[in-house]
Amino acid sequence: MTDWLGPAEWTALWLSLKVAFWATLCSLPFGFAAAYALSRGQFWGRQALNILVHLPLVMPPVVTGYLLLLGFGRTGPLGEAFEALFGLVFAFRWTGAALAAAIMGFPLMVRAIRLSLDAIDPGLEEAASTLGASRLRVLRTVTLPLAWPGLLAGAVLGFAKGMGEFGATITFVSNIPGQTQTLALSIDTLLEVPGGEPLALRLALVSIAIAAVALIISEALASRARVRGRG
Amino acid sequence: MTDWLGPAEWTALWLSLKVAFWATLCSLPFGFAAAYALSRGQFWGRQALNILVHLPLVMPPVVTGYLLLLGFGRTGPLGEAFEALFGLVFAFRWTGAALAAAIMGFPLMVRAIRLSLDAIDPGLEEAASTLGASRLRVLRTVTLPLAWPGLLAGAVLGFAKGMGEFGATITFVSNIPGQTQTLALSIDTLLEVPGGEPLALRLALVSIAIAAVALIISEALASRARVRGRG
Amino acid sequence: MLQIDLRHSFPDFTLEAAFDVPAGITALFGPSGSGKTSIVRAVAGLLQCDDADVRLGARNIGRLRPHQRKIGYVFQDARLFPHMTVLQNLRYGGRMDEDQVIALLGLDDLLMRRPAGLSGGEAQRVALGRALMAGPDVMLLDEPLSALDGPRKADVMPYLEALRDQSAIPMIYVSHDMTEVARLAGRIVVLDRGRVVVQGAVEDVLADPVAVPYIGVQDAGAVLTGRVVGHADDGLTKVETGIGALWVPGVAGRAGGPLRIRIPAQDVILSRSKPDGLSALNVLPVTIAGLQEGRGPGVMVALEAGGARLLARVTRRSALSMGLAVGQNVHAILKATAIAPQDVSDR
Amino acid sequence: MLQIDLRHSFPDFTLEAAFDVPAGITALFGPSGSGKTSIVRAVAGLLQCDDADVRLGARNIGRLRPHQRKIGYVFQDARLFPHMTVLQNLRYGGRMDEDQVIALLGLDDLLMRRPAGLSGGEAQRVALGRALMAGPDVMLLDEPLSALDGPRKADVMPYLEALRDQSAIPMIYVSHDMTEVARLAGRIVVLDRGRVVVQGAVEDVLADPVAVPYIGVQDAGAVLTGRVVGHADDGLTKVETGIGALWVPGVAGRAGGPLRIRIPAQDVILSRSKPDGLSALNVLPVTIAGLQEGRGPGVMVALEAGGARLLARVTRRSALSMGLAVGQNVHAILKATAIAPQDVSDR
Amino acid sequence: DDVTVFAAASLRDAVGEVTQVYEAETGGSLRPVFAASSAVARQVAQGAPADVVLLADAEWASWLAANAEVRAGRVFAGNALVLITSQNGVLDDINTLPDAIGDGVLAMAEVTSVPAGRYGQAALQALGLWDALAPRAVQAANVRAALRFVERGEAAYGIGYASDLVALPKLTVAYAFDAGTHPAITYHALTLTPAGTAFVDVLMSENGQSALRTWGFTPPPDMP
């Protein structure tokens, strides 16, 4: 197995996992918030938010990457703000790859969570509020756990997208080995050079195996939740 | 407005709409079938289907495009079969762009439909069967209409992805003006030349406007369905 | 005629029941968890039994798919299709006797409404109509009224009676409510822990002191069949029953028509001598056919006259002080107003 | 003391109701669609009224958010949180008197179960416990028993009585079932089309022939309060009421303890002379205080003795033949066994 | 102390070999980063941590020179433009190309954005063949993708670099375009830091240039 992939590929694999994991984890709260606002909110600008959330899906990934570069690059306004406030740099770091993956997976995640939220019986939220739970507590203790199937589906989609994201990532943070060169980027560059296909397909198989494991785990969690919910 | 975009861009816009529309329309039945099998089926290989459906999300788009080329190219086995059986050629045609868009949007569509299917009360399907409806009729008259929110969400995601798809499309059917050069490909090409940014962003705005219209229509349809369902 | 013979094991429950359902309504009665719904689901094909023999006339439908069984099933929750109008729901299974069913169930004003806008009683009537319009060979009704409160229940009941009187197919009616059972059913099958413990004609089972433990002291009471003699001006109807003539609160039946009256055991007062100057209109001479002590302070007294039976529940103290004994002649006193309209039905 | 004054317009319904709810249970009674649920939702803050003045002691809670109102709400459907165990559900709003509530409602064996595995009656008891453990200042119960069938209803009822007897907060109890109302409530507010039409103590309203049209002929009947004199060996209990001593089927109350008995009007027989040799144990001399004819074949007779009131429903024919008139002395006959246990409660 | 080289993806194999040379000669270590020329140029302009940038395109080279603090720039290699085929053998007369393609297609890189596509279009225009071939041209995202169409038999002919054939033994040259028919094919090294200078020195050295030759590149026009 160690022979099967070179050290650079092992590094890329590890990096992909890290990027997809953090992208999923960090975007889940925002994904939930956006889905909640879209499902429950009646505020003006709901449509605007809806459109904003879907943008990364509609635009070619390179455009998203380009806009990320303009906004979150070292000299971009948001990039400077994050560096000044949190000491967090995205440009040409794995954090930037995670940001790109998170943004690209965001519409998928929000849709999935929203379908679950729309299916929750509002009567349960009413019941919680009569029991003295503030809106925030209702959200945390009733809405959130009941949206679990959607959160799980959203996380799987986000993670899978994180494993596969290429266009926005390479445009935003380039293809730096050990730093931003994820499996998807390795695969893609291999396909750009003559004779790179065999290794590229081997790496693709590795991605698929990882995604398969994630899917199987998520299905098991979801069916356990269903069984528990029933009795 | 006619000055704002050149004739090549108008062509690309029209082509994008055609590609995204047909990709969505033709993949919906398959998306529903896959979602139904995943939601209801207990067959062996359910996990395998699940993984297969998610593949286009996990792999870099170029890999998907490459595999499409291998399978559906003029000399690929599926490409030859389709040409022989239906006279349908994908290689270097807009039909191939639509195929690529459909495949890339498939996982998004299936997830959305499946969440809706999982939420349907099986009691209604039982009731229909006691009324003499065969499994197929139950599917058509009860399951399908009740999965409407998911179908709508799936269609929107598929359409949006169709508008934005780049990597698999260019790898499979390349960039032929008037034939396979969608908005996303035009935008990408423009970003590859120094100074192409202004026109690229103008085209991106057009994509966004179209997606916004699609979103607003789908939200209106969904909320009408909800109101009807309530009374 | 529907012949049922089922055997099925759940992890901690075993169903083993065989009984026949002739044309008309057969009630399935029994405590919660005794297997009523399981039987009905098995007959409909929704529960795959380990061993199921379900014969409808000459056909064995026990292995068919649900949609091939021609069975009308009314669920406890109406299960209307939310995306269709009432009319579309009604027509889903077929358009058999469409106009009659709509008239029978009083659905005219609802046809264009959506299920979400219906009250519980309306929804249940639509579900009934939907099952009927499919033209089933058997009807299965699983607590069709139990989600409705009193007034709404009273709305639906006449439709069920009309249905029973106008169709000639076997129907199984699951209920916890003896008033419903006595009013609607001709036969009753009592279940306990997955097995049939008593079955027979409603008149026989309900008047049988032996069946009382399964049916419950409060629900015990004979069912009398009779014939309308005539209606008086003051709103009372005279009914000739096996046990004697009774005055009951006015009912719709035409003179000569059949009628059933349930007389709850606890509403019957016994008197040794013929009482006088009472507000109770019905005083019947009867003979004591049996006495059965229960666990509580009551004694169940089986009464007989003209071949018909009546049950009375009296306190043990009264039984002692009156010296009640089998063979004794006494008078049974029944208030006309205590015979609730829902305990009288015109068949 | 809870003081309610609400005004709200729906597209085709207007609510305009003001009434007070003292400590103890106040029943909200009225036909379907009369606004009961709307009132309860408004008090809980779930319905934003056009104009809502809800005072709880000195606090005006009418403009607070629902979670700030300290209100316990038991919904018709239990609305348990499906992702929590019973214990987690119970503790959701607080842990006030945890052990007592669990014991009171008999929840010990359920604590680790999930709501999906509970029967309807169990679920409703958990919902009740959950509301109680939040330590509310007011309880709102919206048809808490109507989804349950008879036997399951009987399971939950004693818990509600115990609750009423052991806490001193105002409670609103919505129900269509007069048996429940008479057994549980001290006061009753009758609604019709969004307005209060009758209100008062349950004893007064139910014994008032004027209220009969709103309550329904079948549900009419006086509520007597009395005191347990003692229990006899044969399972009967002697109760001293304003109208005289009554024998009722054995109840749990200790000697000297208070008791309420509902006597449905249709279960009372009148006799001009004192009857003899009857199986009915309770024969009470009473005076006719009023006569009211209804639309059907019945006449409602108000009876009085020792300052207490009773209602009897007799046929018009009997009223004529007996020559019933106001001021006349007659005997009221009540069967001990006809007094259903659910109509007797120890308070 | 790593030296970071941002390079066009088409240089991957060659730069890999130069890296070995560099590490052997200087003892330092080198980190190559490959992406499309456009992405490389933009990222470096946005502050990507590059010591040297290797671009396959004169236009992006001059754009970057104008948009970043470039210390020095020079051409380090050239290439030859060729017509490539997998089965059709040598084409004696380039004017028969339209007939040879027939109703098949000619695979190229994108003619507006990818240098190889631009050179190919210029060469065909110079030969007077572009108008006839434009409708048959399919434009891939890069040279490698164009040649994949040829490899798979999807396209009868493709236009690419001589260097591409080194790793693709199944493909053969059908015709070599004259260098005069298109702008000079030049590869540009832009130095951003002193550390980068050392790499460019190695790149221009005898060993560096021979590594580039191994992978099919020609010496820069100003070198013999």
Ligand SMILES: Nc1ncnc2c1ncn2[C@@H]1O[C@H](COP(=O)(O)OP(=O)(O)OP(=O)(O)O)[C@@H](O)[C@H]1O
């Ligand atoms: N799918 C199942 N899996 C396991 N046990 C089951 C299943 N369905 C029913 N049972 C068991 O079978 C028994 C009978 O259930 P059933 O629903 O038939 O009762 P019932 O008589 O209809 O009760 P109720 O009056 O409460 O409706 C119950 O003890 C239940 O636990």
Ligand SMILES: Nc1ncnc2c1ncn2[C@@H]1O[C@H](COP(=O)(O)OP(=O)(O)OP(=O)(O)O)[C@@H](O)[C@H]1O
């Ligand atoms: N959200 C609403 N929008 C419009 N009308 C409403 C709304 N909620 C209640 N109503 C109307 O208010 C009236 C009273 O309804 P409510 O639910 O309070 O009745 P109820 O007395 O609780 O009836 P039930 O006994 O059937 O529960 C009904 O006519 C109903 O149509």
Ligand code: MOO
């Ligand atoms: O075409 Mo994509 O969707 O690069 O990631």
Ligand SMILES: [Mg+2]
């Ligand atoms: Mg059942």
Ligand SMILES: [Mg+2]
């Ligand atoms: Mg209500």
